[in-house]
Amino acid sequence: MTELLTIGALSERTGVAPSALRYYEDRGLITSERTGASHRRYSRPVARRIAFIVFAQRIGLSLEEIAGELARLPTDRVPSRRDWARLSRSWSARIDERIDELERLKAGLTDCIGCGCLSLDRCSLANPKDRVARRGAGPRFWVGDSRPSTTPGKPATHDA
Numbered sequence: 001m002t003e004l005l006t007i008g009a010l011s012e013r014t015g016v017a018p019s020a021l022r023y024y025e026d027r028g029l030i031t032s033e034r035t036g037a038s039h040r041r042y043s044r045p046v047a048r049r050i051a052f053i054v055f056a057q058r059i060g061l062s063l064e065e066i067a068g069e070l071a072r073l074p075t076d077r078v079p080s081r082r083d084w085a086r087l088s089r090s091w092s093a094r095i096d097e098r099i100d101e102l103e104r105l106k107a108g109l110t111d112c113i114g115c116g117c118l119s120l121d122r123c124s125l126a127n128p129k130d131r132v133a134r135r136g137a138g139p140r141f142w143v144g145d146s147r148p149s150t151t152p153g154k155p156a157t158h159d160a
């Protein structure tokens, strides 16, 4: 028999407020059983779903996207490692995208990001006269546009 946790115990273990747990349940992301007095009781494996929800949001997934992913897990039994592996396969691309974004962010902290400010010494090389504005709004190199090569004969580069 799977151990059942109160909402308080689950909140303490996961670091997620009881109000958020109730919200996730209302959205169908997690489920609980009810006692005779209608108190919620959660099976311990729910803790993994909550960890998944919290970190999925951190890398930019919406609750709808997360619900779509979690819906692929079996509901008639505790999901196995293999079940979670199936999820991670579709997730990997999203994580890689996020890693690229973060690496571009990191690189841009000391370099021209093609935002149009022309305020760094590097801007005159990477974005003379704000040439990248032609490609669209926003920090072009941060959103993934290639950075013109500053070395004669060398092709343009992408950050990360």
Ligand code: FES
Pocket: 111, 112, 113, 114, 115, 116, 117, 118, 119, 120, 122, 123, 127
């Ligand atoms: S950092 Fe803004 S245009 Fe270079």
